[in-house]
Amino acid sequence: MDNITVIEIFSALAQGTRLDAFRLLVQHAPEGLAAGELARRLDVPHNTLSAHLAVLSRAGLVVSQRQSRSIIYRASLERMQATLGFLVHDCCAGRPELCAPLLEALQPECHFREEGTS
Template sequence: MDNDSTILALGALAQTTRLDTFRLLVRHEPCGLPAGEIARLLDVPQNTLSTHLGILSRAGLVTSERQSRSIIYRADLDALRELTLFLVKDCCAGKPELCAPLVAELAPCC
């Protein structure tokens, strides 16, 4: 990950509906959700959601796959990992104990 892709990803997440969409998709990994279900769960018009999904997709945060007549959207967890690692890469300044609370907060989820 580099500065440009990080800025693109953070910019994509810097809007309420897109952030809510991404977080919803993270919660529904690995199955993903069809666009209509995302729109229903977030109470967002489908055409508006389509625009937001496009922005998240271009930022590399969301993938899509056609299944029959539906398009299933998934959070790209590898991209989330890369973004998170890029943001904390220089954490600690050589003092791992400074990052221990961050690591401890992340560990229970997995």
């Protein structure tokens, strides 16, 4: 990954609807969401969302796959991981103890439901 690629990625995310769409897709990884459901949840017209998803797709942040009559969009977690890795590659000039707070902050707050609970 290089500076130009990272700038393209951040440019794609530097718009409210696109950022909201990407974050929603991350929440629904790895299954993704159908384009219509994504538009409904974001309260955005389908054609507007389509344009935003195209920008995210060109940046490599989302991938799409046709399933029957729907197009399912998924966040590219690999692209997000590569971007974050690029940003922190030389974190703290080789002193990993200084990066501990950053690494802790990057831990996802996944809340798993225990079996047998609803």
